[in-house]
Amino acid sequence: MANADEPENLSGRRVFINCVDSYQGKNIAKYLSQSVVGASLEEIEEEEEGEEEGVVAPPKEGCFQVIGTVKDKTSPKPPFVKEILNYDSKEQLYEHMVECDIIIYDITEDPEQIDEAVWAVSELNADLDRIEKMKTFILISSVMTWAKSKPLDPEDPEIPFTEDDYRRRKPHPNFKEHVSAEKTVMKVGKTNKNKLVTYVIATGLTYGAGESIFHYLFKAAWHNTPELQIFGNGENIIPSIHIRDLAGVIQNVADSKPKVRYLVAVDDSKNPLEDIVKVVSQTMGSGKTKPISKEEALLSKDIEQADFDMLLVNLRMDAVYVKENMRIRWVCETGIVENIEQIVKEYKQTRNLLPIRALVIGPPAVGKTTVVKQLCERYKLHHLTVKDVINDAMEALQRSSARTDVGEEEEDDGKAQEDQELLDAINESKEEDSGRIGENYVLRFMKEKMRSKPCQNQGFILDGYPKTMEQARDLFAMDDEEEEAEEGKANFDRTMMPDTVVSLEAGDEFLQERVMNLPESVVAGTHNTEDGLRRRLAEYRNNNTEDESVANYFDELEIHPEKIDVTQDKLPMMKETVDKIAKLMGDPRNYGLTxxxxxxxxxxxxxxxxxxxxxxxxxxxxxxxxxxxxxxxxxxxxxxxxxxxxxxxxxxxxxxxxxxxxxxxxxxxxxxxxxxxxxxxxxxxxxxxxxx
Structure with a gap:
């Protein structure tokens, strides 16, 4: 029998994985298809430059060959899977399965797979006489089979469970079938260890790579939900592990065939639910949370009963064998809270939720706002105009400073007083400049808005601002306290810089005629009068000369503005121009319609x-x-x-x-x-x- 020191033939090993179109099945299959057989038996070298996140590569030479099944028969074959099995009966499935060296069954996501996993390992055990080459069967189960276990020491409930305590485990009432499957797999593995070796991996709640059980949380934060919900008191400790770290454990088991047959796969974190919800809210959302009762939580459409049970689990567990005996290049060994920035980045990239940033510039009355409104509705982006941003910022300052008047004592590090001082300074500058707000304050408000969580999550379209080349440099420049730009690279903030810049163009006569044809009710009280337009056009032409313009600023950065002649657009609401810009911006990157x-x-x-x-x-x-x-x-x-x-x-x-x-x-x-x-x-x- 092979062991960690004497691996048997490792080249070209075929791995069967059930449901490779599920969250865990997909990520485990992808990981193994890129893992060289036997690599975990060697010392971990310096981490090589990883592949671009979100890019799925085809199977590599010398790696595990993944054979799998899918729940959705209509889904295409993933590029990292060598073969998807098509079968009409369990007998046909078994004939394909028995050709593989390693059989992996995940029963954590779909309870219907429990019976199939038990059937598969039982068939292998019954067919040992015909099996020539050793088979490895790995059952991926859940720590929920430990959920009701009594503390090891009643006087010290913080002592964690380890693999050695697996015979004392007590399952959550809804996970009794999982325990039964675990026992069957462990029992069958004792029949003939030279032909069939079995393992059970009790995994913590998995996260990363787009999320599964925590998806409701990330999705709510990305959609700018005012407060993220904490179920119950939030003090329960959730054992968890990054999905790629779980795959690393499986790789080690497949390569080394350890003598320990029951393994716990969790990271080093002992994070309570409250901490997880708070850190997601702070990193992606408003930073606010709200405790709700378990009864209220069950009414949520985004949470299923099984997920709800797992989110309320309270377990302290240590993966002692995994940490002491396995060679794993940990992705998040310290847990979800410590690595939240990386996990949020994975989430956005995996689900293609990267923000779309655009800028539409052009002379007054060219139709910028008409176009931008429609684009923001189509792409679900934030429409940024100078007027709206200033009004929102001033209202926020007034609300914040009002707390000093009513004597509210909040832990805001004196923010209310700071906001009051800023508000006073702005009002003073407005009095000195005929009611106009200073340019420095406009830049400050615009930067704060563009760096806000909603704009960083979904993206934004700037409507007509910046108006000058100097404003553009100031708006997109890195702040003084931020790191200096690398030598040879432009000094601008990449988190704010538009990906698409469009310049709408039209002659003065066309614009004057357009404004003259507007109804009196629309023109009244605006700058779109004949004299007002003439003045604004002159100002725009002076600020955007051939040598110095907003377009020149972006040209210098190799972000070349697309020029669109709006005089050729004869459709209502400038539909033709909207479609042209949409083509430049590409497909939406969001969840679609609510x-x-x-x-x-x-x-x-x-x-x-x-x-x-x-x-x-x-x-x-x-x-x-x-x-x-x-x-x-x-x-x-x-x-x-x-x-x-x-x-x-x-x-x-x-x-x-x-x-x-x-x-x-x-x-x-x-x-x-x-x-x-x-x-x-x-x-x-x-x-x-x-x-x-």
Whole structure:
């Protein structure tokens, strides 16, 4: 039998993994397909430059060959999987499975896989006489099979459980079948260790690479939910592990076949739920949290019962064997809280939730706001105008400074007092400059808005600002306290810099004509008067010369603005221009429509469908009425013509019959009349013969 020191033939090992389209199955399969067989038996060298996050590479030479099943039969084969099994019966599945050296069954995500895992290991055990090459069976179970275990020391409940305590484990009531499967796998592995060796890995709650059980939390934070919810008091300790670290444990088991058959896979963290929720909120969201009762949590549509049970688990566990005997290049050994920046980055990249940043510039009245509004609705981005940003910032300052008036004592490190001082300084500068806010404050507010969590999560479109090359340099420059730019690289903040810059262009005559055609109600109280537009146009042309303009600033940074002539756009609401910019920006990077928006969309579609059906029915009735009237008109015309033809024929016959009547009256009727009179008198037996 092979052991850690004497691995058997490691080259070209085939690994079976169930449900490679699930969160854990996919990430484990991807990890193993990029892991050289036997690599975990060697000392860990310096970490090589990793592949770009989110890029899925095909299987490498000398790595594990992944064979798997999928839950969704219509899904395409992942590039990191060598083969997806198609089968009609369990017998066919077993024939494929038995050809693999390592069989991995994950029963943590789909309870329906428990019976299949038990069946698979039992079939292998029953077929040992026919098996020539040793098989390794790995069951990935959950720490929930330990959820109700009694403390090792009642006087010190903080003593963690380890692999050695697995016989004392007590499962959560909803995870009894998992324990039964664990026991079956452990028992079967004792039958013939030279042909079948079995392992159970009790894994903590997995995180990273787009998230699974914590996805509801990251999604809520990304969507700027005001407060993230903490279920219960949040003091329960959640054993967890990064999904790639779990895959590293599985790689070690596959390579070394350790003598310990029950393993615990958790990281070093002992994070309570409250800390996890808080750090996600602080890193991605508002920083605020809200405890809710367990009853309220169960009403959430985003949480299933199994996930809810796991999020409320309270366990302290140590993966002693894993840490002391396995060679793992840990991704997050210290846990989710300590590595939150990296995990958030993984989440955004894996789910393609990277922010979209754009800037639309152009002369006054060219249609910037009309275009940007539609783009923000399409891409679910934040629409940034100088006026709105200043108003929001001033309102926030007033709310914050008001706390000093009412005497509220909040742990804000004197922020209320600072905001009051800033508000006073702004008001003083406005008085000195005819009510205009200073440019330094505008830049400050714009930077704060662009660096806010919502703008960093979804992205934004700047509408007409910056207006000058100098403003552009100041707006996108790194702050003084930040690191100096590397030599040879431009000094700008990449987290704020637009990916797409569009310059809408039109001549002054066109713009003046457009403003003159606006309704009086729209123009009233705005700068879009004839004199106002003329002044603003002159200011814009002076600020954006051929040698110095906002477009020149971006050209210097190799972010070349796309110029669009709006005079050629004849569609309502500048639809053609909007579509051109959307093509430059690419596909949306978000979750798509919310359930409410989907319902609203369905409602609108239903209204439109009913309206269209009513219009079609009305149109059909109108056509039918027209056709009926046409038929009546044609029938009347046909009847009239028929009567006319009959009259003409009658008159013709009458005219043609006059000579014949004259002949009969003159030559036939007198003799015939006399003969009939005589016939009546005589009354012969044969009247015809008498007449003749």
């Amino acid at each position: 359930p409410e928006e989907l319902e609203e969309q369905r409602r609108k579609e239903e209204v439109e469908r009913l309206q269209k059906a009513a219009e079609e029915k009305a149109e059909a009735e109108r056509r039918e009425a027209e056709e009926a009237g046409l038929r009546r008109s044609q029938q009347e015309e046909w009847t009239s013509r028929l009567n006319e033809v009959k009259r003409e024929e009658y008159e013709l016959l009458e005219a043609q019959s006059i000579p014949l009547r004259n002949y009969l009256m003159k030559h036939v009727m007198p003799t015939l009349t006399q003969g009939l009179i005589d016939c009546c008198k005589v009354r012969p037996d044969d009247a015809i013969d008498f007449l003749v």
